[in-house]
Amino acid sequence: MPKKEVKITKKIESKCKYIFVVGGVISGVGKGVAASSIGRILSDRDLRVTSIKIDPYINIDAGTMNPTEHGEVFVLDDGDETDQDMGNYERFLDVDLERANYMTTGRVYESVIRKERNLEYNGKCVEVVPHIPLEVIRRIEEARDKANAEVVIIEVGGTVGEYQNMLFLEAARMMKIKNDKGVFFVMVSYLPIPSKVGEMKTKPTQYAVRTLNASGIQPDIIIARSQLPLDDRRKEKISMFCNINQGHIISAPDVDNIYDIPLNFEKEGLSNIICEAMDIKCISNTNEDAKRWAKFVKSTHSYKDTLNIAIVGKYFNTGDFTLSDSYLSVIEAVKYSAYTSGVKPILTWISSMDFEKDPKSINKLSGYDGIIVPGGFGERGVEGIIKVIEYARENNIPYFGLCYGMQLLVIEYARNVLKLKDANTREVNPNAKSIIIDIMEDQKEKIEKKKLGGSMRLGAYIAHLKKGSVAMKAYKTDVISERHRHRYEVNNAYREALEKAGLVFSGVSPDGKLCEIAELPDTKHPFFLGTQFHPEFKARPLSPHPLFTAFIKSCIKNKSK
Numbered sequence: 001m002p003k004k005e006v007k008i009t010k011k012i013e014s015k016c017k018y019i020f021v022v023g024g025v026i027s028g029v030g031k032g033v034a035a036s037s038i039g040r041i042l043s044d045r046d047l048r049v050t051s052i053k054i055d056p057y058i059n060i061d062a063g064t065m066n067p068t069e070h071g072e073v074f075v076l077d078d079g080d081e082t083d084q085d086m087g088n089y090e091r092f093l094d095v096d097l098e099r100a101n102y103m104t105t106g107r108v109y110e111s112v113i114r115k116e117r118n119l120e121y122n123g124k125c126v127e128v129v130p131h132i133p134l135e136v137i138r139r140i141e142e143a144r145d146k147a148n149a150e151v152v153i154i155e156v157g158g159t160v161g162e163y164q165n166m167l168f169l170e171a172a173r174m175m176k177i178k179n180d181k182g183v184f185f186v187m188v189s190y191l192p193i194p195s196k197v198g199e200m201k202t203k204p205t206q207y208a209v210r211t212l213n214a215s216g217i218q219p220d221i222i223i224a225r226s227q228l229p230l231d232d233r234r235k236e237k238i239s240m241f242c243n244i245n246q247g248h249i250i251s252a253p254d255v256d257n258i259y260d261i262p263l264n265f266e267k268e269g270l271s272n273i274i275c276e277a278m279d280i281k282c283i284s285n286t287n288e289d290a291k292r293w294a295k296f297v298k299s300t301h302s303y304k305d306t307l308n309i310a311i312v313g314k315y316f317n318t319g320d321f322t323l324s325d326s327y328l329s330v331i332e333a334v335k336y337s338a339y340t341s342g343v344k345p346i347l348t349w350i351s352s353m354d355f356e357k358d359p360k361s362i363n364k365l366s367g368y369d370g371i372i373v374p375g376g377f378g379e380r381g382v383e384g385i386i387k388v389i390e391y392a393r394e395n396n397i398p399y400f401g402l403c404y405g406m407q408l409l410v411i412e413y414a415r416n417v418l419k420l421k422d423a424n425t426r427e428v429n430p431n432a433k434s435i436i437i438d439i440m441e442d443q444k445e446k447i448e449k450k451k452l453g454g455s456m457r458l459g460a461y462i463a464h465l466k467k468g469s470v471a472m473k474a475y476k477t478d479v480i481s482e483r484h485r486h487r488y489e490v491n492n493a494y495r496e497a498l499e500k501a502g503l504v505f506s507g508v509s510p511d512g513k514l515c516e517i518a519e520l521p522d523t524k525h526p527f528f529l530g531t532q533f534h535p536e537f538k539a540r541p542l543s544p545h546p547l548f549t550a551f552i553k554s555c556i557k558n559k560s561k
Contacts (some may be wrong), residue, residue, distance in 0.1 A: 016144050017151045017182050017278045020172045022219075023159045023209025024189035029225050031188045032085030033258050035155040036092035038186070038328040040262040041271040042151050043093055044290035045282040050147035051089035051101060052140060052154045053082065056164035058106040064453050067326040074329060075483045075537055076102075079459025084328050085155060091332060091540050092262070095287075105164060108135050114140065119483035133171035140171075151280070161188070161211040169215040176217070184278050187212060187219040188252075191226040191234065200226060202237045220277060221270075229253045230298045248273060258298050260279040260540060275447040277372070289542075296339070296541050303344040307555050310368040312350045312388050314376045327374045334372070337549040339355035344557060352384035362391050370398040370555035372526075373405030375485070375534060379428040386412045393520070398527035400547070405488055405529025407437045410490055410498065410518055417501050418494075427488055438491040447487070457484050461509065463516040469506035470529055471517045474550035480507070481532035482516075489532065490515040507531070534541065 031116030035051060036181065044051045059065055062073045074087040080099040090097055112135050116126045120482040144152050156168050176183040189205040209219060221265040222244060224230050230251040239246040255261060265271070275282055313327060331347060338345040348368070365371060367414050371392050373385055385405070392399035402410045408423055414423035414436045425437035432546045439447070446455045461483045465472040472478055490505070499505065502524065507517030519529040528551065539545035 015179070015182055017150060017184065017500065018140070018179075019153045019184045019186060019274070019549060021153060021155045021186045021188060022165075022169070022212065023156075023206045024187050024212070024289060026190050027159055027193075028291065029159075029190045030252070031155050031157075032088045033261060034186070034223050035085070035153050036088040036186065037258075037262040037265055038088065038247060038274070039082050039151075039153050040092045040293065041266055042282075043292065044262075044287060045271055045275070046287055047280070047282050048148060048150045049093060050095075050143060050152055051086075051093065051097070051104050051148040052087070052143050052152060053085050053157065054136070054154060054168050055083050055102070055104040055157045056155075056162065057104050057167065058109075059104055060106045060110060061102075061104065061454055063456075066262045068363070071326050072326055072483070073362070075458055075485050077460040077483060079454075081485070083157070087329050087332075087537065093347070094540050094542055095147075098143075098146060100139065100146050103136070103139050104275070104312050105167075108132060108139070108167075111135055111139075113116065128167065128172060132167045132443065133174055134170035135175045136168055137175060140175075156356055160208055160215070164405045166215065169212075169217060173216040178501060181279050183233075184221075185212075185217055185219045185223045186223060188223045188225060193227055197248065200228065200234055202234055202241070205238060208243045209244075217409060220411040221246060221250060221273065223250045223252050225252045225254075226252050230320065248277075257297070257300050259293075259300060263297060264498065283384070292542050298343075299339040300335070300344075303339065305556075305559075306344045307369045307552070307559060308345050308346050308348065308350050308367065309370045309555065310350050310365060312352050312385060313370045313374050314352055314381045314385075320438050329534070329536035329539070330372065330374045330377060332494065332541075333536040333545055333548045334552070336541055336544035337540050337552040338548065340551050341556060343552070345552075350380035355384035355387045356381065359387065362387055365391055365397065366395065368397065369559040370400070370551060371402045372551075373399075373408065374405035374536075375405065377427070379403070379512070382408065382425075382428055390416055393525065393528055396526055396558070398551055399529070400551045400559055401530030402536065403532060403534055406518055406532050407488060408489070409528075409530040410515075413503050413518075414500070417503075418497060420494075425488060434494070436491055436494050437488050440487055442488050445500075448542065456487050459483060459555070463507045463509060463533070465517070466504065469504060469517075470519050470522050470550065471506045471547070472528065473522075474546040476546070480481065482531070482535055483537040484533045486532060490518070526558055527551055 016459050021031050023029050023031045038090050039049045039051050061081040062083050071084040073081050074084050075081055077096050078099050080100040080102055086097060088103055112131055140154060157166055189208050191200050191202060191205055193200045222238060235246050235249045238249050250270055278339055385408050389409050411423050416418045420434040422432050423434040425431035425438045426435050460483050463480050465478045504519050504520050505515045506520060508515055516532045535545045535547045539548060
C-alpha cells in the first residue's frame with residue numbers, strides 16, 4: 001500500500017510548534033478525533049505534523065488494559081502496544097508512528113526511576129516535580145526529532161481536573177513558559193442539552209476552563225462538542241466567562257461520519273486561526289492531499305448500495321452497553337474498502353456466546369452478505385465462533401478471520417473436514433489430543449516466568465505469498481509486511497494433512513515455519529480466508545487494505561446472488 005512520504009522542504013521559518021489537546025466535562029468527548037482532525041488540516045497545508053498520545057495510566061503500555069474498558073490495543077510497526085487514538089492519528093495523517101509517539105504514566109516513571117538507579121541525575125534528590133514533567137518534555141522532543149516535525153500535537157488523555165493528569169499539564173505549562181507563541185492549548189469540551197431543560201448549557205465548560213486555569217494554563221481554542229451547533233449566544237457566554245476570543249470557539253456538533261470533521265473545522269477556519277495565532281507561515285489548503293481527502297469524504301456520502309456484515313466477537317459487552325471500540329480498526333478498515341467499492345457497510349455486532357446458548361440461532365447468519373471474526377484471547381465464546389465459521393464455509397458466505405479468527409478457522413477445518421473432533425488450541429484445552437494451534441516456541445519460557453506484558457510476537461513482520469492464491473491476487477505482490485499480536489500459531493505437525501484436505505496456507509514467514517494466511521481457493525469458496533496478523537492496523541482512508549477490499553468485493557458478489 002502506498003505510504004505518504006515525509007516532506008523535507010522547509011515551509012516555516014520558526015521553531016517547532018506544540019499543540020496540546022485536553023478534554024473538559026466528560027471523557028470520550030472526542031479528543032482523539034479532534035487531535036487527528038487538527039493534524040489532518042495542518043498536514044493539508046503542507047506542514048510536517050506528528051502526534052503524541054499521553055495515557056494517564058500506570059500501565060507501561062496498553063497491552064494489559066481491558067479492551068471493554070479502554071478500547072482496542074493498537075499495535076505499531078515497531079511492536080508498541082498503544083491506545084486506539086494512535087490508530088486515529090495514523091489513519092488521519094496517513095503516516096506510520098513510532099514508540100516515541102506514545103507514553104503512559106507508568107512508562108514515564110519507569111524511565112525516571114531507571115535513570116536514578118543508573119546515577120544519571122548525578123546524585124540529585126529526584127522529585128516528582130520537576131523530574132517527571134521534564135521526562136515528559138524530553139519524550140515530546142524525542143518524538144519531534146524522530147519525525148522532523150514542524151508541528152507536534154499532544155493529546156492528554158482523560159479530562160482536566162483528574163489527579164493523574166496534573167503532571168502532564170505541569171509539563172505543558174513549563175513548555176509554555178519557555179516558548180510562549182510556540183505552545184498552544186485546545187480544550188475539547190462538552191455542552192449538554194438536558195432534555196427537561198431544552199437549552200444548551202455552558203456552565204460545565206466554564207468550570208472546566210477554570211480548573212485548567214488552576215494548573216496555570218489558559219486554553220487558546222475551545223472546541224465545543226454538543227448534539228447541535230453552537231449559537232452566537234452560547235459563544236458570547238463562553239467568550240466572556242472563559243476569557244477567550246469568540247472567534248476561537250469552534251462549534252463541533254455530533255456527526256455520523258468522523259471523516260467530515262476536518263472539513264467542518266475548515267469551514268470554521270480552524271487552520272487559519274492556529275497558523276495566525278502561532279505565527280506559522282504555510283501554504284493554502286488546496287494541495288493534492290487535501291483534494292484526495294475531500295474526495296474520500298464525498299464517497300462516504302454517495303454510495304450505490306449497502307452491505308450487511310456481521311462482526312462476531314467476544315469483547316462487545318460492558319454492563320448494559322455495547323462497546324464497538326474494542327474493534328475500532330476493524331470497523332474503519334471495513335468502511336474504507338466499502339466506500340471505495342461504492343457501498344455502505346451496515347455492521348451488526350453479534351456475541352459469539354449467543355450461538356452457544358442457542359445453537360439454532362446460527363441460521364440468522366443467512367441474512368448477512370459477509371462475516372468477520374476479529375482477534376481475541378481465551379476460551380469464552382470459542383465454540384460459538386467455530387459454529388459461525390462452519391456455517392460460513394458450508395453456506396458459501398464470505399468469511400474473514402483476523403488473528404484468533406484465523407486460528408479458529410484452521411481448528412474448524414480440522415474438526416469438520418479432517419474429522420479430528422477433538423481439534424483445539426492449547427490456549428483453550430491444553431489436554432486436547434489434537435493441538436492444531438500451539439504456543440510459539442519462544443513464548444513458552446515467557447509464560448512460565450510470567451513475563452507477559454509486551455512479550456507477544458508484536459509489530460511488523462515479512463510474509464511470502466503463494467502464487468495464484470486469493471491473498472496474492474488481492475495484494476498484487478508476493479512479499480508483504482503486516483503487524484502482529486499473538487502467542488500461538490498453527491502447529492506444523494498438522495500442516496501437511498490440512499493442505500491435503502484442501503486448506504491452503506497462502507502466506508508464510510520467510511523461513512516457511514509460521515503460517516500467516518489460511519484460505520480456501522476461490523474455485524471452492526467465494527472468500528474464506530484468515531490472517532495470523534492484523535491487516536486492520538494498516539488500513540487507511542486514502543489507501544484501503546487490499547484484503548478488506550477483496551472481502552468487500554466478494555460480499556458484493558454474494559449479495560447479487
